Amino acid sequence: MNITLNQERKTVAAVTVGQLLVEMGQDKPGVAVARNGAVVRRTAWADTAIAEGDTLDIFSVIAGG
Amino acid sequence: MLNDEAYLRFGRQLLLPEWGEAGQQRLADKRVLVIGLGGLGCPALQYLAGAGIGAGERGALVLMDGDRISLSNLPRQTLYRADQIGQSKAQAAKAWAKQHNPGIRVEALAQMASAEGLPKRLAGIDLVLDCTDNLASRHAINRACVRAGVPLISGAAIGWQGQLMVIEPGAVDAPCFACFSDPADSADAASCREAGVVGPVVGAVGTLQALMALRLLLGLPPEHKLHRFDGLTVHWQAFKLAKADDCPLCGSAAEERV
Numbered sequence: 133m134n135i136t137l138n139q140e141r142k143t144v145a146a147v148t149v150g151q152l153l154v155e156m157g158q159d160k161p162g163v164a165v166a167r168n169g170a171v172v173r174r175t176a177w178a179d180t181a182i183a184e185g186d187t188l189d190i191f192s193v194i195a196g197g
Numbered sequence: 198m199l200n201d202e203a204y205l206r207f208g209r210q211l212l213l214p215e216w217g218e219a220g221q222q223r224l225a226d227k228r229v230l231v232i233g234l235g236g237l238g239c240p241a242l243q244y245l246a247g248a249g250i251g252a253g254e255r256g257a258l259v260l261m262d263g264d265r266i267s268l269s270n271l272p273r274q275t276l277y278r279a280d281q282i283g284q285s286k287a288q289a290a291k292a293w294a295k296q297h298n299p300g301i302r303v304e305a306l307a308q309m310a311s312a313e314g315l316p317k318r319l320a321g322i323d324l325v326l327d328c329t330d331n332l333a334s335r336h337a338i339n340r341a342c343v344r345a346g347v348p349l350i351s352g353a354a355i356g357w358q359g360q361l362m363v364i365e366p367g368a369v370d371a372p373c374f375a376c377f378s379d380p381a382d383s384a385d386a387a388s389c390r391e392a393g394v395v396g397p398v399v400g401a402v403g404t405l406q407a408l409m410a411l412r413l414l415l416g417l418p419p420e421h422k423l424h425r426f427d428g429l430t431v432h433w434q435a436f437k438l439a440k441a442d443d444c445p446l447c448g449s450a451a452e453e454r455v
Binding site: 139161162164166169170171173174175189191192193194195196197 | 233235236237238328329330331332335352353354355358359360376377378379382387388389392394399402403423425430432434436437438439441443
């Protein structure tokens with residue numbers, strides 16, 4: 133499946149947000165995900181499907197200041 | 198009624214149709230609590246004091262930080278000078294604000310925010326700015342604000358990255374910080390001491406916290422997105438952030454978990 137991940141085109145095997153995080157090695161604490169411009173809550177990762185052409189952003193929750 | 202000096206001082210913002218004399222009076226009488234007076238709190242305070250918050254009879258800027266000024270703060274904590282190293286940030290920030298505008302009321306609290314002390318501290322406060330530097334404080338502040346119904350502007354920065362969100366307890370479908378970052382998530386987010394931080398990045402986020410604060414206090418339309426800034430690619434993003442039904446703090450099942 134072809135998606136845009138963090139502003140780069142990528143071909144991935146994952147079909148859910150949860151699988152994508154595992155595939156990218158980002159399935160870890162402190163990570164946040166947005167799909168097509170909306171934050172996907174951690175508890176919904178496993179059940180949120182990704183589709184051809186989707187835009188995904190994976191980033192860290194930050195706390196410094 | 199504004200006096201002549203206030204007309205002269207605040208003239209450029211009085212001209213704005215969304216602001217005007219009524220907006221100025223409204224801001225003057227607000228009590229705003231700034232928690233953390235480092236790289237976020239310094240620029241936020243400059244613009245809040247500059248805008249005239251605390252200039253009215255009822256209003257005040259309340260400045261909370263238990264830290265002292267150190268040499269490594271100076272590149273980005275722009276209110277402080279080398280001859281103030283070792284001084285309380287809360288006291289030094291108050292001294293700056295009183296010098297900037299002797300007509301505003303400023304209260305200094307030289308202490309860290311604590312989960313136990315916050316509820317009492319929020320009495321009479323109209324708005325909180327979270328300018329702290331760690332996840333535990335952020336969750337404690339969010340929890341206290343959600344429970345007390347006090348709006349909160351949360352900003353953060355690390356490395357080249359910044360994040361910003363407005364939390365309005367009680368507003369329809371408005372998320373809280375725990376809707377975004379689950380308190381049970383065991384990650385200990387990196388600190389600027391360990392990971393470094395770029396001065397203008399943390400400064401930009403603090404400045405935008407002041408903007409969001411002024412927008413909210415002036416009654417401009419609410420804005421509940423998660424904003425991200427990447428100083429390496431110079432890229433801004435704004436993500437929709439929904440209130441989470443399963444949020445441990447403000448979700449529908451919250452009573453059972455908190």
